[in-house]
Amino acid sequence: MGKKSKVLVVGGTGYLGRRMVKASLEEGHETYVIQRPEIGLDVDKLQILLSFKRQGARLLKASLSDHRSLVEAVKMVDVVICTMSGVHFRSHNLLVQLKLIEAIKEAGNVKRFLPSEFGMDPALMGHAMEPGRVTFDEKMEVRKAIEEANIPHTYVSANCFAAYFAGNLSQMGTLLPPTDNVLLYGRGNVKVVYVDEDDVARYTIKTIDDPRTLNKTLYIRPPENILTQTELIQKWEKLIGKQLQKSIISEQAFLSPIRDLDYAQQVGIGHFYHIFYEGCLTNFEIGDQGEEASQLYPEVNYTRMDEYLKLYV
């Protein structure tokens, strides 16, 4: 085995990015993070960057709008992981990755590129509803550019981040569990997959030097975290020693208010619909273009949702 690859995280101060930096350092990779001049007076971002430095990461000054600076940054490393924001209530920048791909092409040294995906598999979402489909369309456009440039890659399908989908018992518009009444999507019996974001980062870092996932999709589907919404709620009820009231919301009722909502919530409705009614996270088998993370890396002791939910009691 050669030396561990050097890793560059683009979008490192973000929600998933900061976990990626931490996991990369913990796994012993020389880890680089972009320090963008655009952060201006964002003191929190600066503090996060400084804390990375304290933990042993190296900061590289570069901007997505300065090609030379990006090429220089990319030349320092073997692996580039992008965790730029997708479409949601934060911001919307996935196509900025095309500039990163230009830099990777020119630098010519990158052994693996992981674009910002980390959700549903966009290749299986060709039928997705407007306006939520924009995130999948953009992720596919980025894939096309990667494949046309023959850049070695891995796509990570991370399923439902626990903080957005588990801590709130999969309720929209809140990050906390409801105290008395919980909305059940349909019969609450569709299998979904909940993953602790720290585990997403751990599995992702495990895969960057793994030839088994070269030019493939890594699906993070830990077996004990494949649960229906009802099963998740039962785990919570066991923790608090109390039953919640359930209200069933039909598919039709769930989709009907969509015009009255702001953009981010419209995006969210579509995504929740595909996940909780359609079952898009589990209604397919992983084929030979994919691998499952907990099978490849059984040494990762992933967080089970009953353990995860204890923090919310």
Ligand code: NDP
């Ligand atoms: P964030 O909103 O936290 O943003 C991540 C980073 O994007 C920021 O820190 C910033 O990087 C960078 N960024 C934002 N705007 C710009 C810009 N204009 N130019 C350059 N960089 C910019 O993203 P998340 O961590 O929430 O999302 C990462 C990925 O995870 C996305 O693909 C998203 O779709 C997916 N996701 C999946 C979820 C799931 O449940 N499966 C839930 C949430 C997200 P910097 O650090 O340099 O400032």
Ligand code: GO6
């Ligand atoms: C997470 C959300 C939570 C939306 C994915 C609205 C891309 C994916 C699982 O940013 O819109 O309340 O796959 O009211 O491929 C957002 C998005 C979830 C978080 C989905 C996501 C998941 C993006 C909400 C809400 C908690």
